[in-house]
Amino acid sequence: MTTLDYLVLLGTIVGIALYGAWKTRHNQHLSTYLKGDAHTGWGTIGLSVMATQASAITFLSMPGLSYENGMAFVQNYFGMPIALIVVAAVFLPLYRKLNVYTAYEFLGARFDTKTRVLGACLFLLQRGLAAGITIYAPAIIVSTVLGWNLDLTIVLSGALVILYTVTGGSRAVSLTQKYQMAVILAGMATAFGILVAKMPAAHSFGDLLHVAGSLGKLEAVDFSLDFDKRYTIWSGIFGGLFLSLSYFGTDQSQVQRYLAGGSLRASRLGLMFNAVFKIPMQFAILLLGALLFVFYQFERPPLFFNETTWTTHAAGEHGDTLRALESRFGEVHAEKAQRIDAWLAARDGADPAAAETAHAAMLAAHSESQQIRAETRDALAAADPRAKTTDSDFVFLTFILGHLPHGVIGLLLAVIFSAALSSTAAELNALASTTAVDIYPTLMRKVGTEKRYVAASKWFTALWGVVAVAFALFANLVENLIEAVNIVGSIFYGVVLGMFLVAFFLKKIGGTAVFWAAIAAQTIVLVCKFSPGITISYLWFNLIGCAATVILSLVLHTILGPRDRVEPLPTS
Missing domain, CATH: 1.20.58 (Methane Monooxygenase Hydroxylase; Chain G, domain 1)
Known part of the structure; x- marks a missing residue:
């Protein structure tokens, strides 16, 4: 790292953050703070939706995952385009018709308060954990590059994102994500081009792909019906469909992004932008990892990519063995x-x-x-x-630091850090809005003023930031960051999606049946996850949780009969 790298890195991440905070410093209206600018165009919405999902974990962890296990992870996204079409056709019009701030307001309008609070709490639990992992990812970079203490780096990273998210709310998130995504796309394209240019000149690009394919790194599609396999085309289409439906249709961090649109058309176009470009982007990142694998077949790689761990133990009593x-x-x-x-x-x-x-x-x-x-x-x-004896999260970082020219090193580190800031900001904003709109009034038992809700939202943003930082301090316990986020989401997403599908399509079922069905279904998913005798891919948890919620809702509604009261859905 040279002075040029530091200037590019700090100038990019701090400059965008301060710009977002300054532009939204007078944001005191609840609608603007929670939903964003009503005039936001479809392009900004599309980039904001993409940036929310494409955290630092995507760019830090996915190349390493492909380096180790090949490109099969791309199947995780095969159900996404279908899910986005369904969200645009079914979920989005209802949200806009009811003029909701959060997705869980719809559950309250359709069912009752307890069901609304349950849906909100399931979201808060899983997204609060995921926010901690997204803060942990860039902290690895800064601590490795600068030699800082990892825990201190996590705290400083969290403080930066809390600063401008508290200041500007949803508008600040959307505004900064647009520029952060531009940096991300430019930086990844630069890394891809430099990697290809550094490949051995004696071999054609086709030869290099043959090497990757022969050593199992280009196997992107698996038609196996083996439920033990983590990624197959079936788990991707069906499990991935339900994962994406729940994520884009019921996760407030995404709902908040496309509700910012000035019109239904703008919001739909933003979602369709992701339906078209998301899989190609993920494929390109995984291909980058496969090409990194080929590069390190000719260029000697480290025996263990986590240099800090290796150096510590190579100098210890097990040094001779290592x-x-x-x-x-x-x-x-x-x-x-x-x-x-x-x-x-x-x-x-x-x-x-x-x-x-x-x-x-x-x-x-x-x-x-x-x-x-x-x-x-x-x-x-x-x-x-x-x-931590897995080192795949450090593969791309090792290439950046060891083989890219100065200036570009700073740019690529800024890419990963920008992705972390954009995704974490959206998560904290969503956590705060859900707490302020769905939980806070229930606890207060009265309706507050707009000024009070804005102030509460800012305090909740800071509070969830502290919670995320606290969890990030323990995130080194996970094996691969990109998989960890998807596993956490899959445990809860299916149940929440089931609640929404009942609300949309089973008009006679009331809140009591859905509430207890969701609790029972969540218990089933947790048993599937943590029972030592059950080994299935986590993607199927989404389908299991959703199906169990819907089926149990029907059963409980039949048992409860007239006691399962249905709330009339507002018409405007």
């Missing part, structure tokens, strides 16, 4: 690079038998190098049982 593994890894990696060259040369020849032999030798060398990495993780765990 250094011996590093030496073996260097020898095997050099041999593997030669075997890859030999295989690519044999492929271009006219001897299929020689190509097959060279391919088998390449796979054997790769398997040996992977075995050494597994032994290294075991050695680190033996040295410190509390150490």
Whole structure:
């Protein structure tokens, strides 16, 4: 890191944050604070929706996930375009018709107060945890680059995002996300171009893709019906559909983004923007990770990408074991690079038998190098049982710091940090608005003035920021950040979606049946997640929770009969 890198990094993240705070400093109207500017265009909405979902975890963790396990994670998004069409056609018109601040106001209007509070609390629980993980991600970067204490970095990162979110509310979030997303797209395109330019000149781009595919990194679609597999086309289409329906249709962090539109058309176009461009963007990020894997087949990678953990234990009592593994890894990696060259040369020849032999030798060398990495993780765990022995979140960061020119390093770090700020700001804003609109009046048992609600929203924003920072201090317990966020969401999203589907399509069912059905369904999902005898992909939790809520609502409505009172839905 040079002075130029620091100027680019700090100038970008602090400049955008201060600009958002300054532009919205006089924002004292509740509607503007919670919903944003009523004149927001569809382009800003589209970028804001995308930026809310594309946190720092997306750009920090997804390349590493692809580096380790290939591109199968892209299947997670296959149900998203369908979900966005449904949200635009069904959810959005009802929200705008009722002129709600939060999605859970609709549950209150359709059912009753207890059901509204339950839906809000399920959102607050899962999104509060997820906000902590999104703060933790950029803190890894700053602490690694600057050598700062990780806990201190988490606190400072949280303080920055709390500053401008408290000041400007939803309008500040949308305003800053537009510029942060521009930085993100420019930075990732730059990283992709530099990575391709640094590939060995002796091999064509097609050859490099063949290497990635041969070593299992381009397997993006899996038609297997195995429910134990985390990512298949079926879990992506069905589980991903219900995950996306719940996220975009009932998660206040997203609902708040597209309710900012000045018209139904603007909000719908913003959602369709994401339906078209979201999967290609995620595919490009995963492809970046696969190409990073190929790059490190010719350029020797670290044996363990988390340099801080490696350096600490290599200097300790297990240092001899770790250094011996590093030496073996260097020898095997050099041999593997030669075997890859030999295989690519044999492929271009006219001897299929020689190509097959060279391919088998390449796979054997790769398997040996992977075995050494597994032994290294075991050695680190033996040295410190509390150490995080997965290093995929550090793969892209290692490439940035070791192989990009100065100035661009600062830009790429600003990309990841900008993504963290934009996503976390949206989450804190949504958590605060849900608390202020759905929980606060219930506790107060009276309607306050607009000024009081704005003040309460600001205090709740700061409070949830503190909660998120506190959880971030424990986020190092998770294995992969991008998966951790989706797992947390999948535990709760299906149940909340089920409540909304009953509200939309089962008009005769009342609040009491839905309330107890949701509690029972949430219990079922938690058993599926934490029971040692059940091993299914977390994406199916969305379908299980949703289906259980709908079915149990029908059953309980039949049992309760006339006692399951239905609230009349307001017409305007």
